[in-house]
Amino acid sequence: MEKVTKPCQPEEEKHIFSRGIDYFKTGKVSIWGLGDKNTLQLLKKIEIHGKWLNLAAGDGRYNLNLLEKADFVVASDIDESALSKLWHNTPEEYRAKLDTKLFDITKKFPFENNSFDGVFCTGTLHLFPKEILQKIIFEIDRILKSNGRVIIDFATDVKRTSPDGKLVTFGKEPSYTLKDAKSTLKKLFKNYKIKMYDSGVVEDFEAANLPYTLNCRFVILIVDKK
Numbered sequence: 001m002e003k004v005t006k007p008c009q010p011e012e013e014k015h016i017f018s019r020g021i022d023y024f025k026t027g028k029v030s031i032w033g034l035g036d037k038n039t040l041q042l043l044k045k046i047e048i049h050g051k052w053l054n055l056a057a058g059d060g061r062y063n064l065n066l067l068e069k070a071d072f073v074v075a076s077d078i079d080e081s082a083l084s085k086l087w088h089n090t091p092e093e094y095r096a097k098l099d100t101k102l103f104d105i106t107k108k109f110p111f112e113n114n115s116f117d118g119v120f121c122t123g124t125l126h127l128f129p130k131e132i133l134q135k136i137i138f139e140i141d142r143i144l145k146s147n148g149r150v151i152i153d154f155a156t157d158v159k160r161t162s163p164d165g166k167l168v169t170f171g172k173e174p175s176y177t178l179k180d181a182k183s184t185l186k187k188l189f190k191n192y193k194i195k196m197y198d199s200g201v202v203e204d205f206e207a208a209n210l211p212y213t214l215n216c217r218f219v220i221l222i223v224d225k226k
């Protein structure tokens with residue numbers, strides 16, 4: 001795969017929350033850090049098999065953890081530079097079971113019904129208004145096989161502060177409390193077997209254009225399709 005350095009500009013009114021950066025200038029580690037401790041622990045112990053979709057995978061913070069367990073992983077994002085960094089950072093022995101797919105999560109996903117054993121999505125879904133979130137979950141459900149599994153995280157009580165102390169927000173992103181998020185997610189996955197875990201983070205994102213400190217809680221959700 002060629003190295004794609006062209007930044008994908010954000011268009012927040014169209015729900016495109018890309019970072020507008022050349023990911024090859026951001027170092028090897030993901031711009032979103034090394035990963036949340038609880039999520040990493042969960043990925044270690046949970047059963048993951050078959051074909052997985054890493055939705056809005058970014059520059060691959062958790063992609064290798066998925067590749068180590070799944071038989072095949074499709075990493076998707078709207079940002080080709082992010083996906084290109086993900087691919088180039090993937091050790092060669094895993095590339096045969098990795099594909100990348102560029103698409104807008106708010107549109108119909110470019111996959112057949114019942115084509116994935118699992119869908120993984122972190123750091124992203126809280127950015128979308130409820131009606132768009134509903135559409136995304138509908139698409140996840142459509143492409144997921146019965147008995148398939150979904151692992152997502154959903155940030156709540158989000159506060160981003162720039163180095164000069166200003167609040168940073170993305171477009172008209174909704175603001176969920178932990179309680180709101182849990183009840184929204186329960187409704188959206190009402191036909192699934194649900195497990196939820198609480199987590200939280202205070203972390204500096206220096207390569208995120210604009211740099212900011214994120215302070216949030218989040219729900220880690222594991223749902224199994226009946």
Ligand SMILES: C[S@@+](CC[C@H](N)C(=O)[O-])C[C@H]1O[C@@H](n2cnc3c(N)ncnc32)[C@H](O)[C@@H]1O
Nearest residue numbers: 017018032056057058061078079104105122123
């Ligand atoms: C906060 S990052 C999370 C990346 C990765 N999932 C992680 O946890 O490290 C959000 C990602 O969503 C992608 N994104 C934003 N809007 C999108 C859209 N409309 N369709 C697809 N991807 C989108 C961004 O390009 C970015 O890579």
